[in-house]
Amino acid sequence: MAVSLSNKHGIVRFFKWLWEGLERTLFLGIKFTTPSRFVSPLGFLGMLTFITFIILGITGALLMFYYEPILDRAWDSVERINNIIPYGFHIRNLHYHASNAMVFLALSHMYYQYFSGRYKIRNEVLWVTGIILGTVTILEAFTGYDILYNERAELAISIAASLTNSIPIMGPDIRAMMFGAGFADFVLRFYALHVFILPIVMLGLMAVHFPRLLVFDVPMVMAISGAIFITGGVFPVELGTKFEPTSPPGVTVPEWYLTGLYAFLRTQYDKFVTGVLWPGLLIGALALIPFMDKYKKFSWKDRPMITAIGITSLAQIIVTTYWGFWIDPDIEKALTERLVIDPIVFYTVMLLLVPLSFGFSYMMIKIAIHAEHRNKLEEAKRKEKGETRQGISLPQNWTWAILFALLIFQVYLNISAYYAGVAGFKNVELFLAGLVLITFAGIFHIYRYAVQQAKEAKAEVPSPVPAEKEKPAEKPQPIVIEVPQVVPPAKAVNPTSPPAKVTPNINPGEVATNLDVTKADLRPQEK
Amino acid sequence: MSQQPSEKGAKLSRRDFLKLIAAAGTVMSFTPFIDWGKFMPNPASAKSERAKVILPDDTHANVKTFSINHSESIIYPATGDRVLDAEPFRRWQLIRLPPEYGGDRNDASAFRAYSMVCLHLWCLWKYWPDEKKKRGECPCHGSMYDPRTGKAIAGPAALQAPPSNVLPNLSLEVDADGFLWILPAVWNVNGNGIVGYGRFLKQ
Numbered sequence: 001m002a003v004s005l006s007n008k009h010g011i012v013r014f015f016k017w018l019w020e021g022l023e024r025t026l027f028l029g030i031k032f033t034t035p036s037r038f039v040s041p042l043g044f045l046g047m048l049t050f051i052t053f054i055i056l057g058i059t060g061a062l063l064m065f066y067y068e069p070i071l072d073r074a075w076d077s078v079e080r081i082n083n084i085i086p087y088g089f090h091i092r093n094l095h096y097h098a099s100n101a102m103v104f105l106a107l108s109h110m111y112y113q114y115f116s117g118r119y120k121i122r123n124e125v126l127w128v129t130g131i132i133l134g135t136v137t138i139l140e141a142f143t144g145y146d147i148l149y150n151e152r153a154e155l156a157i158s159i160a161a162s163l164t165n166s167i168p169i170m171g172p173d174i175r176a177m178m179f180g181a182g183f184a185d186f187v188l189r190f191y192a193l194h195v196f197i198l199p200i201v202m203l204g205l206m207a208v209h210f211p212r213l214l215v216f217d218v219p220m221v222m223a224i225s226g227a228i229f230i231t232g233g234v235f236p237v238e239l240g241t242k243f244e245p246t247s248p249p250g251v252t253v254p255e256w257y258l259t260g261l262y263a264f265l266r267t268q269y270d271k272f273v274t275g276v277l278w279p280g281l282l283i284g285a286l287a288l289i290p291f292m293d294k295y296k297k298f299s300w301k302d303r304p305m306i307t308a309i310g311i312t313s314l315a316q317i318i319v320t321t322y323w324g325f326w327i328d329p330d331i332e333k334a335l336t337e338r339l340v341i342d343p344i345v346f347y348t349v350m351l352l353l354v355p356l357s358f359g360f361s362y363m364m365i366k367i368a369i370h371a372e373h374r375n376k377l378e379e380a381k382r383k384e385k386g387e388t389r390q391g392i393s394l395p396q397n398w399t400w401a402i403l404f405a406l407l408i409f410q411v412y413l414n415i416s417a418y419y420a421g422v423a424g425f426k427n428v429e430l431f432l433a434g435l436v437l438i439t440f441a442g443i444f445h446i447y448r449y450a451v452q453q454a455k456e457a458k459a460e461v462p463s464p465v466p467a468e469k470e471k472p473a474e475k476p477q478p479i480v481i482e483v484p485q486v487v488p489p490a491k492a493v494n495p496t497s498p499p500a501k502v503t504p505n506i507n508p509g510e511v512a513t514n515l516d517v518t519k520a521d522l523r524p525q526e527k
Numbered sequence: 528m529s530q531q532p533s534e535k536g537a538k539l540s541r542r543d544f545l546k547l548i549a550a551a552g553t554v555m556s557f558t559p560f561i562d563w564g565k566f567m568p569n570p571a572s573a574k575s576e577r578a579k580v581i582l583p584d585d586t587h588a589n590v591k592t593f594s595i596n597h598s599e600s601i602i603y604p605a606t607g608d609r610v611l612d613a614e615p616f617r618r619w620q621l622i623r624l625p626p627e628y629g630g631d632r633n634d635a636s637a638f639r640a641y642s643m644v645c646l647h648l649w650c651l652w653k654y655w656p657d658e659k660k661k662r663g664e665c666p667c668h669g670s671m672y673d674p675r676t677g678k679a680i681a682g683p684a685a686l687q688a689p690p691s692n693v694l695p696n697l698s699l700e701v702d703a704d705g706f707l708w709i710l711p712a713v714w715n716v717n718g719n720g721i722v723g724y725g726r727f728l729k730q
Contacts, residue, residue: 072610158649158723162691165724172714172721177567181714181722182616185569245615245644245651248667268686335668336683 033215037452038445044215045109046130049137050206051221052102055228059095060195067147069191071184074149075242082239089426090433093232099141101228103257106134110286114310117298119290129209131287136202138257143194147187150240151249157186159254159265159275166271219448222441229434233427234416251327251335259324260317266324267343282313301369308362315357316350571611572714574604577700580621580640580707581605588621590633590705596625596661598654600643603697603709615651616722618643619697621707622654622674625661638707640697641677642722645670647684649723663694678728693728695720 041048066085068077081088110130113119119127146153146160164175180189241250254262264274295303300310323346328338420427539547580588582599593599599621602612611617622639624630630637641663643651650667654674662680663672670682677694679685685692696719698710712719720726 070610071614155648162724165721166691172716172724173568175721175724176569176572176714177564180569181572182569182611182614184611184614245649246666248650249648268683268688270688271691336686339668339683340686 030210031213033213035215035217036448038449039215039217041217041220042108042112044217044220045105045112046209046211047215047217048220048224049102049105049109051224052098052105052228053202055098055225056095056102057199059091059098062091063095064195067191069147069188071149071187074147074187078148079239089236090232090430093237093430094228095144096237097228097232097235099144100255100257101224101231103138103141105224106137107257110134111310111314114289115300115307117293117295117300117303117306120293120298124290126209126211127290128287129205131283133202133205133209135283136198136205140194140198140202141255142258143190143198145255146190147194148240149183149187149243151243152240152252152254154243154249155252156254156258157183157190159262161186162271163275167276168272171272219441219445222437222444226434226437226439226441229430229437230413231434233429233431233434234413234420236420236427236430251339253325253327256321256325259322260320261324263320263324263341263346266339266341267346268340269343301365301372304362304365307365308358311361312354312357315353319349319353571606572604572616573712575711577708577710578603578605580699580709582621588707590637590701590707593623593638593707595623595630595637596656598622598656600653601640603640603712615644615649616642618651620652620654620663622663624674625656628675633701633705635699635701635707638699638701639674639677640699640709641672641694642696642720644723645684646679646687646691646694646723646725647682676728677726687725690716690720690725690727693720693726695722695724695726 063081066077066081066088068074078092081092083089113127113130142156142160146156161175161179164179165171167174178189179186243249253259261275261279264278265271267274289306289309293303293306295306297303300307323341330338417428417431420431580601582588582601588599588601601619601621602617603619604617606612606617619640620643622641623637624639643653645652645665645667647665647668647670650665652663652665652670652672654663655661662674664670665682665684668683670684671680672678672684672694673680677696679687679692679694697712698719700708700710702708714721716725716727718726
């Protein structure tokens, strides 16, 4: 190993030269970190979103080889990909599940940044471009499932077109310009938007949105990819029924990230207000929130109003999303009756949710702060008495409950996998590939952990050779130490801080509780 | 900045004048491209001269032969392309009204042509001449349309706010020989309407 990887080797030298040459490029400003121990993925959800974007780019480009954006062929070509082309089913499933993962990761990323207060102090531009990027991401996912030309796609296209039409004055012209007139145009233009225009816009926004520090955590990336494979295996995406304008479609709902909007539309109130103005208001409010957040501190506990607003928005999103999915199962009733949501009930619930969730979360935050103070006082008392307390420890029956829940989930997953396997062997392949990826993630993590342990063990023993000299030979990861200077306000940008204390203060007692150490470091309010 | 006198009605400085000229020049040099916006909407949806009403059996519809309380599906604007002409957005329902609504007259007022795309979720509705119905019905979610005006009278489409509750129509004309013609359509909500979206009903 040492022979082939030594610097004398021509290829290694070439790559080294190439890597150094990158210093002159845009990459100069970006610092990649591959954390050498476990760090919470919450801190680099954005990077994970980008990884799914890459997966989508690759699978999408492959799908373009066979997909035909022509009115009478669109659905048939998707069916061909799904049923005939070797591995077409796999690629299509990955593309679909990665799109859901991307929307979900982007939303989680946004809420994590929101609650941890990272959007403030010179990060406003990052935040606002992130909001635009998130909106475009949803549009991208939306245009993607529109071009299948199945019943669900038709529902989505008709909603998109009528919402655009409903914009005052310019609406119909915008619709004619952007989407054209008729299904032939819609399919072709949504395709152009999906495969070229929106991705280009996203790449442009990403160039602005990327911070100077990026975390590339191999195990987590592998785990996410594996999760996408496994969901593809367990819940294979349906082809849907080809849209036939003369036959009644089954009851369809949009994808989960749009059912919230769909719930508003189902009240049958004015389309522009419900379908354009309300979501526009949400996006606008999100974009402006860093300028309204006047708290000097970052932690969610120190910003009770903002946190309560965030939780209120989450509550409303969850309720509307569920409501959009829910259709009265009573088939005796007329379909109209089942589909229409009573606007009075709907808006009353939405309005009631505001004081309820706002007040509740505000109260909880206050209680949490109070409890923390009390704990600190007790801690101080205990110290006086000479007692020590270990960190947070769950009660034992909680541990059992969590284990049990995990077991149930495992059983559920296995049963689903079994049924998916019965449906077709292809699913099993996807499932297994996902398992392989996740196993790889696990092995990589164990390897990383072991290397770390070995390093710490070495540092403990006073060796004749200074520890600093050994490091570069083993693994070139010198970047991490400079990080705190790069982002001074959000000093505790989590992935960076743990490696910062790699060698200097090693406490034998801490080695085993590696995880706790990192978690404590993650808390931004602790200096 | 400090040199600028704060007096009111100060003259435009030379530098500001130049800036204005530069700005105007920039705007001017990009103005020709505004017209290029016409690239965007697909011209295949518009026709500038009147078109024959061609029935499914390839004959030109005539007042004398078209039976009362009857409907046919016609294509407008026809392109000659098999795929495009199968497009729901080009399908129109040509109705000759029942006698009680004036269908026995031998002029254009006996006829109606409405977009077959249902205003609710774009299925294709059609006219039912049965004695008890005499209305347009959509097979998908049961929206019903009044054949006289194209207004949705029941079902989900009837719940939609104007203009999404009235079907787009075509303006028809009958020549001296009784042949039916479609006048160039004005595709906006105050004119012939927008297919799949609707039209404001003129009182």
